[in-house]
Amino acid sequence: MxxxxxxxxxxxxxxxxxxxxxxxxxxxxxxxxxxxxxxxxxxxxxxxxxxxxxxxxxxxxxxxxxxxxxxxxxxxxxxxxxxxxxxxxxxxxxxxxxxxxxxxxxxxxxxxxxxxxxxxxxxxxxxxxxxxxxxxxxxxxxxxxxxxxxxxxxxxxxxxxxxxxxxxxxxxxxxxxxxxxxxxxxxxxQPSEESLRAMDDFRLAARVAAALARAGHSLELTASSGQVTVNVRKSVLLMGRLEEELREILSTVEGVETVTFRTDPEERAAEPYRRYDPATPSRILLVDDERDFAQSLSERLTIRDMGSIVAYDGESALEVVKADEPEVMVLDLKMPGIDGIEVLRRIKKSRPDIEVIILTGRGTEADREVCMQLGAFAYLEKPVDIELLSTTLRLANEKVQGRGREGRKA
Missing domain, CATH: 3.40.50.300 (P-loop containing nucleotide triphosphate hydrolases)
Structure with a gap:
């Protein structure tokens, strides 16, 4: 029918x-x-x-x-x-x-x-x-x-x-x-044999795409009578390793008989291919009015496969939180307009699930006490060692992901 x-x-x-x-x-x-x-x-x-x-x-x-x-x-x-x-x-x-x-x-x-x-x-x-x-x-x-x-x-x-x-x-x-x-x-x-085969191919392609998505991959693909073709349109450093990983994932998908990979250097984007890994912080909001510092920090985190976007004042940060769902925030204290402590207070009231790391160069011991009492995850001072910040971000992300796993079990 x-x-x-x-x-x-x-x-x-x-x-x-x-x-x-x-x-x-x-x-x-x-x-x-x-x-x-x-x-x-x-x-x-x-x-x-x-x-x-x-x-x-x-x-x-x-x-x-x-x-x-x-x-x-x-x-x-x-x-x-x-x-x-x-x-x-x-x-x-x-x-x-x-x-x-x-x-x-x-x-x-x-x-x-x-x-x-x-x-x-x-x-x-x-x-x-x-x-x-x-x-x-x-x-x-x-x-x-x-x-x-x-x-x-x-x-x-x-x-x-x-x-x-x-x-x-x-x-x-x-x-x-x-x-x-x-x-x-x-x-x-009325369904023809060709149309029914197309429906079967749709179901197979959907199963394949979902299996890849669950593993953090996002790739274009087609499926026809058990034959799956994966199109890789971004730059991949170790293509052989990626192919091996994808073949292993698809070996468990019902209906997949063969997997081939298509790469065209002329179509390939310069942007490197990245797999999403929940264990790696990927929803970081950097809030700092020092634009050069914030942008440089974002780029250094990208090198470490951590995803971040930047807001240059407290009001913009609150707008980002309304528009999307950051999981970890790196927050400066001394900013024009809404300062960092007020941003922290509002975030913990409206979105207590966001972990906030204070990163400031002009804070006091009293500021530290207030921030920790308000629920900050950590309080760091500038200049910060990038490895210390990376470790702190990973720990905050682990806390967020742990809550997510507990919520799904419940």
């Missing part, structure tokens, strides 16, 4: 419409929540991080963590496992993970003008129009970011991505149901 993919903007169609459709055509239903829950349980990534892939929030630490790619890999394999060949609706963001090589997918987009969506939202939620419009705009921004991540297209409503685009403000829900049901019966959407 054909697969139905539904993508709908906020207040274009509600869950009740999808439930009616599922009952009318006798299809099982896979929603984004189902995929996220399965991915979190099977692959150990917190659901909050998986859901972030659906949002327009930035992935500031992604060059070091591959979090965006790993999240999508885990969502894709969980979707591949959830989709059945007996009739299935994939409702939500994850429908865009279904590859275009699978011909027996009917891709449907439900749209409506924003004025209509605002009116529907106001009637359902009894909220002011400006709040509803803000919600609609956020939803559109999230959908735009998601579609661009998956397809490289910024417009989530572009007709080229769908077989049907239904204007829900210009047709009744009954008419939309009939249109979808009629198109599902068309001969062109």
């Amino acid at each position: 054909a697969i139905l993919g539904l993508f709908r903007g906020e207040f274009c169609a509600d869950d009740a419409f999808v439930d009616r459709l599922s009952e009318a055509i006798g299809y099982s239903l896979v929603r984004d929540d189902d995929v996220v829950t399965r991915a979190g349980a099977d692959w150990g990534m917190p659901e909050t991080k998986l859901r972030k892939a659906f949002s327009s929030r930035p992935f500031l630490f992604n060059p070091f963590t591959h979090e965006k790619e790993r999240s999508i890999a885990f969502l894709r394999v969980s979707l591949a496992q959830a989709v059945t060949d007996k009739g299935c609706i994939v409702d939500g963001f994850t429908m865009h993970l279904l590859p275009f090589t699978v011909d027996h997918v009917l891709r449907v987009c439900l749209v409506a003008e924003r004025a209509y969506r605002a009116k529907v939202g106001m009637s359902r939620l009894e909220m002011p129009r400006d709040e509803i419009m803000a919600r609609v705009l956020r939803d559109d921004a999230d959908r735009s970011a998601w579609v661009e991540r998956i397809h490289g297209i910024a417009d989530p409503w572009t007709p080229s991505l769908y077989d049907m685009v239904l204007p829900m403000d210009k047709m009744s829900s009954d008419a939309a149901l009939r249109a979808i049901e009629e198109n599902l019966q068309k001969e062109v959407l």
